[in-house]
Amino acid sequence: MSILTLMGLIPLVGAIIVGFLPMKPSQAKTVALIFALGAMAVAIIVGFTYDPSSADPFQFVENTEWIPALGISFSVGIDGIGLILIFLTTGLVPIVIIAGWRDVEDAEAVNKTKSGSVKGYFALMLALEALTIGIFISLDVFLFYVFFEVILIPVYFMIGRYGTGRRSYAAVKFMIYSFLGGMVMLAGLAGLWFLSIEAFDGPNLYLPDLLAMEIDPTWQTWLFWSFFIAFAIKAPMWPVHTWLPDASGSATPGTAVLLIAVLDKIGTFGMLRLCLPLFPDAAQQFAPIIVAFAVISIFYGALVAIGQTDMKRLFGYISISHFGFIVLGIFVFTTQAQSGATFYMLGHGLSVALLVLMAGYLMRRKGSTQIDDYGGVVTVAPVLAGLFLVAGLVNVALPGMLTFVSEFLVLVGTFERYPWVGAFATLAIVLAALYILLLYQRVMTGPKRESTAGIKDLNLRERWIMAPLVLAVIFLGFYPAPMLDIINPAVDNTMEWVGATDPPPTIADATEGGNQ
């Protein structure tokens, strides 16, 4: 058994144990944490044994027959892009479990009705982790699809059963959107399957084989869009984004983190893993349209975020803006932008986790998500306010933070290909400062108020569980080499599959021209 399969199985087994064995809530939490830490330990081992300089695009490959008659196999393996997202997922889940120790009880206090059982919540969390890992390690397109669809189930229940506010509405909306996307993707998958029969004298959905398959332009167009639409909904991009603010607004902080930071990455990961390598011509052909939609997402998300009155919905819109950056980086086809986009996925995951968890601490203390209900918090809870500001600044992509490196790489890579788009997208850094600092100003600063005077500062557990996140974003902001060393070769492969190269500097151009 590949170590990757083991990594996915640990949380799955954990989910079954926590979900089906009788245990008290406190025991369930501890057991869930142990399994999550187990998966993280395996991920660390994978990280250390992974060889970035290897010529093989995928490592730890395991190829087991599953349904040979249909050309479907149980194949796993990872490249640098998948590995980064594995780090993100396995690193965040233990943090979310600890930070969300009382998520269920808090939501019940807000709803004044009972949520599902506590152990169910943590079992679903582990199930979600297992399925996410499954997606990031799948090398068989059908296997990828299965995980892609099944993952809806735990999320649906995490929002619908354990959320707050209009949770059922949000859950159903999430379900419908995702299901629609999945349906379109399945149609594309079917098309791919049929094509493979012709190309390989029999069905074959093993990704490394499919990479060598020539697909004619018309088919590429159809298949590209069927996959892309599914991923764009998941990412989510404008204009198929409206499920996210509802979902993030109704989810518990823990769910919201996993939903935005991890689950949404499946969309952008899918674009890199499937859309680009399998349908390179279509990807290049339609890149300008997608770039336009990405830029709209960036500004639309940021502007609507500025106008929000509800903190949790605001985070949803910030993410729409950030996903715009990631998609932009993927589809301008320069190594800088694509590495930046991959790194951005990690950065966005960590920054959203920080912000949502910090806001979660705040909201649990007052039981409100409305920005106007706060003000002057810094006078009573300075550590909470300070860490909230740090979380905010990570989202601003302040230089010195991981997010700056990734955002700048996306921008400079975009600028290489489309200077005007790159220059225009840069304006978004002003909006980012606005939505974060306005939020901070309204919620945290100002004179002491009666309405927030009772807010207590962070306790030790709440404080220290943030430390790894803060350290990670600052450390990688100053020294991103460990991650870039993993990402860059993988991006080089993707660029090669697509057949794109970086534009050379203009001065070198002029000199070469002069010689001819």
Added chain:
Amino acid sequence: MSTALMSLATSGDIPSDTVEPILTQITASDAGGIFEFMWLLLALPAFGAAVLFVAGRRSNAWGHLLGVLMAVIPAGLAIWLLVALMGRPEESRTITQHFWDWTFVGTFNAEFAIRLDPLSIVFVLLITIVGGLIHIYSVGYMAEDPGRRLFFAMLNLFLAAMLLLVLADNYLLLYLGWEGVGLASYLLVGFWQYKDVAAVAAKKAFVMNRIGDVGLSIAIMLMFVTFGSVTFGDVFAAAPEADSTTMTLIGLALLLAATGKSAQYPLQAWLLDAMEGPTPVSALIHAATMVTAGVYLIVRSNAIFDQAPVALNVVLAVGLVTMIAGAWIGCAQDELKKALAGSTMSQIGYMFVAAGLGPAGYVFAIFHLVMHGMFKADLFLGSGSVMHAMNEERNMRFYGALRGVMIVTWITFICGFLGISGLPPFDSAFSKDDIIAAATSQNWFAGAVTIFAAGLTATYMTRMMAMTFFGKARWHDDAHPHESPQTMLWPMIILSFGAIFGGLFAVGVIGDLNILEWLKPVTGYEEAALEVPHWSLEVITFVVVIIGIVLTWMQFGMRDVPQAAPQHVTVLTKAGREELYTNTWHEELLMRPGQHLTRWLVWFDNKGIDGAVRGIASGIMGIGTGLTRTQTGYSRRYALVMVGGFLLLVAVFFLAWWF
């Protein structure tokens, strides 16, 4: 052609057709000695900041002492480095130290590496010495504040970031320092977060600076696509090869960045609001160092601006406008700190004018910047001392006659006054006169404006002096002014020595250092031919300054100053009080339309896009209001419909493949 470029790019040399001598870059380990410890300049204040932020209340007792230490040791190190650098031959005074690869993908590589050369050491000295003095001053100034330890954490953070800004070896790393000082400024302007005005001012400063950052970002991107590198050495070496349109664009983008950071028109509006921060912050960040970073950026990029005459002219124009606008505001404000802030804008305007003159002025921009750092820090610390004595009253209309009770503050303020006003032989007499001469030689109009601004400088300074220290006491009933404690006075005294003797020192009358000769290898210098004798300009300036002093003294020194600001004033005064209506047009042109846009988009998102989605969903599912009713039982029915639709789609694909 290409081989020539290759050799240029690899050696990092500056082409021989400019006035600069050949410079070579030497690594710190090759240079040896003290240069191997350059990294401590950054590491010590960064360490101080980290400890003070993380240690929390435990470090309240000794936090300020650590903060001072982490500022004073780098000052000593800086002096040592200067001496070591002076001991080296002129062409080998560029020392680089590489730490690690920072941001690298493909051919893009921004290293974490620093570069010490004659230009950066000048800034390092200014930052660490003035910074160290202000740290000491803050021990006394913030003694009563419960957040003093946090204040020192932020000051240390500022020092680390500012030193990184001037030591960075490439533009992306410079950006890191650039934004770091912006963050420190945000934190320190909003230090008293419980005050709404302070919080709003801090946000405004940060957001306006972000507009400038867009310029810096675009400049860096343009450099990368043009030269394939963002490292100073590579960019400067290849700059003469690039076409002038590109260089003009890079120059204008850098100017946008500089305009935001240095509070130049039209991005100056944040500076006066930033006076909400504690006064040591105003002295260090918003007078002596951070706001001058724009000047550093332009002078550092002189190889680019030399190829972009259009951009240089815009720099000149921005400088001229701000020089007058700042002085105008400075003449009309009643709050001592805001008047000083107007003065800062105006003096930085002088530096922009000098930088906008190109090789004839770069050196003088830096010269005036250093002089300004000393006398303006002195004046601001003086204003802090006054406010400290007057229960934090900021309005000069409630001061008056303070010379009797605060003798040391008064004398140091006079030294600052002499330093800024341009009377010989004090600081500005050298630096400002050089700018006036260089401007006159290139452009009569620019020269005339700089002389006129010298008169305005004397005017607002005399007004401040008269309203604060002379005339009758117009104090509040509960004000009991007293002299400040020793920790505050000594930094002021030392800085007043700088304001008095700095100019003499910099031109070599005292000591054997000449700032022009020192900076020439980095900034280049072309002496501009002046059609009139140099002394005639000095005389004219002197006369204008004296007229300004005398007229203002007749108005504010010899007549009583009313406590309530007179309402029947000239249009000019009114505009000056309103900061030339910049805030008004910013609000009308940008803020309000922006608010309307976001409000409209929120509505559009809820009713338009989401409404359409809900409508389509209801239509397809045929359940009417199903989605808005929130029973989960419906989801089974949706699922059924979807599976049906999916099967249909598969069938379509299958048929398409079949035929």
